[in-house]
Amino acid sequence: MSDLTAVKTPRPSVLRKLGLDKANTQKWIFLFIAIVPPFGGYLLFTLFPNILSVYYAMLNWDGFTDATFVGLSNFVTAFQDKYVWRALTHNLIFMITVPFFVIIISLLLAYLITNKTYKENKFLKVLFFFPNVLSTVVVALLWAFIYDGSYGLLNGILKFLGIDMGNFYWLGNESTALASIIPAWVWGGVGLYVIIFANAMLGIPKSLYEAAILEGAGHMTRLFKITMPLVTPIIRVSALFLVVGTMKGFEIILIMTNGGPFGSTDVIGLYMFNLAFGIEYRNYGYASAVGMILFVILVTAKLLIDKFVPNKGYEY
Known part of the structure; x- marks a missing residue:
């Protein structure tokens, strides 16, 4: 009976370890929810369009027809x-x-x-x-x-x-x-x-x-x-x-x-x-x-x- 009890009862160190892992998981979930959506929105709606505009600046394009690559010609103009x-x-x-x-x-x-x-x-x-x-x-x-x-x-x-x-x-x-x-x-x-x-x-x-x-x-x-x-x-x-x-x-x-x-x-x-x-x-x-x-x-x-x-x- 004592052996069964010893087997079923986790050690205190194991419980602490499980509690620490749970706390870490909750922390990472909170950081993910708090950081990823706004950062993703910044990448999608601010950084990516700005980077894309650098590429557009090298095109002769009206936004509808096929674009023509002109390099730095637009900047010279x-x-x-x-x-x-x-x-x-x-x-x-x-x-x-x-x-x-x-x-x-x-x-x-x-x-x-x-x-x-x-x-x-x-x-x-x-x-x-x-x-x-x-x-x-x-x-x-x-x-x-x-x-x-x-x-x-x-x-x-x-x-x-x-x-x-x-x-x-x-x-x-x-x-x-x-x-x-x-x-x-x-x-x-x-x-x-x-x-x-x-x-x-x-x-x-x-x-x-x-x-x-x-x-x-x-x-x-x-x-x-x-x-x-x-x-x-x-x-x-x-x-x-x-x-x-x-x-x-x-x-x-x-x-x-x-x-x-x-x-x-x-x-x-x-x-x-x-x-x-x-x-x-x-x-x-x-x-x-x-x-x-x-x-x-x-x-x-x-x-x-x-x-x-x-x-x-x-x-x-």
Whole structure:
């Protein structure tokens, strides 16, 4: 009887080993469920299309008929294409102006919200964030109406101030169309960064501001000497997002001007979109080559931000 009992009862070490194997199995199952689906989605919908676009960039192909391999010919054509350089120039203008104004305005508004005890602070946060709730289509149509020549709000305000612009259509003139898009883009992006910067500023100890006030520091001194250095990492990430967004984004331009008049507001993303899906002219291979150039520019911009915008924040 004792022998049977000895045979049927596993050793404690064996039980521990079985328990360890079970724990390892559960761990690997959890890792598989947690990692494989999102990583597989990234490979399928992001990495694979990007790799495939490198191959497409070497083809003369409209997306329907048989493709012809042309090697690096599309890249040579892109570098000689004056419309590519015109679009990149417009992108450069947006890349400099839009992030600059968005970050400066957002910092000032966030500082006022966090350092001024206004009763309306919560309402102001919602008000500033409201443009981000709207879709890009709504924002573009709203500002297109503001710039309208016949019923536009801007011409009405100018007329009230004694400046009669007549039926001047701001988006229909080559000299004003590009500059007119910047306020719309800035207005649509400020609200999000106001919330981001305000939350970052709430983490700064009040004692630093109190000590600065005792030393006689004004609001601008506190903003530039205390607030901005302590939220520098947040500013850096925000600048990166804004630069990438202005280089890639074209939806608001597509709706407001569609690159016109006469290409005066065309950007590289819109130009690439029209090359790939245009009605009169369609060359998916050439559009992919332009996309590769845009990819190189985005990587370069990211490296420049890493180099010239400090990554380390100040300790307190």
